[in-house]
Amino acid sequence: MTSPAPTLRPGDQLAGTACTTRVVVVRVPADRAPALTCGGTPMIPTTGAPAVPASGAEPVTLLGKRYVDAADTLEVLCTSAGAGQLACDGVPMTLKAAKPLPASD
Structure with a gap:
């Protein structure tokens, strides 16, 4: 039996x-508790994370x-790069696109 995902x-x-x-959670959905994975x-939490070479x-x-x-609905900010791919509930997360600046006429 697996333990439920911690509430983000x-x-x-x-x-x-x-x-x-390593990531920092920026935004989470209010209606569900997503499971965040990296590299499967x-x-x-970083406090309990072993140092990975x-x-x-x-x-x-x-x-x-x-x-x-x-x-x-879930947004994270990467604070340390790594070789693993981020996924939410088994679906790969995508890079957030920058918002276009308004035209200055």
């Missing part, structure tokens, strides 16, 4: 257990970038 709150700092990826393994692999999760789920 804005400001939570999470770390991947299989790579060096659940992310855990950096691999020579090219980072998939990029430092300083924001990632959102398919419904655009």
Whole structure:
């Protein structure tokens, strides 16, 4: 039996257990408790995360970038790049696009 996913709150700092990826939760959906994973393994609070040595692999999760789920309800900010791909409820998260600036006529 697996334990239920921890309730995410804005400001939570999470770390991947299989790579060096670390994120800060920016926005969470009010109606559900999503399961956030990195590289196929659940992310855990950074306070309990073991130090994972950096691999020579090219980072998939990029430092300083924001990632959102398919419904655009969960948003995280990457604070440490890593080789694992972020996923929400088993669906890969995507890089959040920048908002276009208004035209200055």
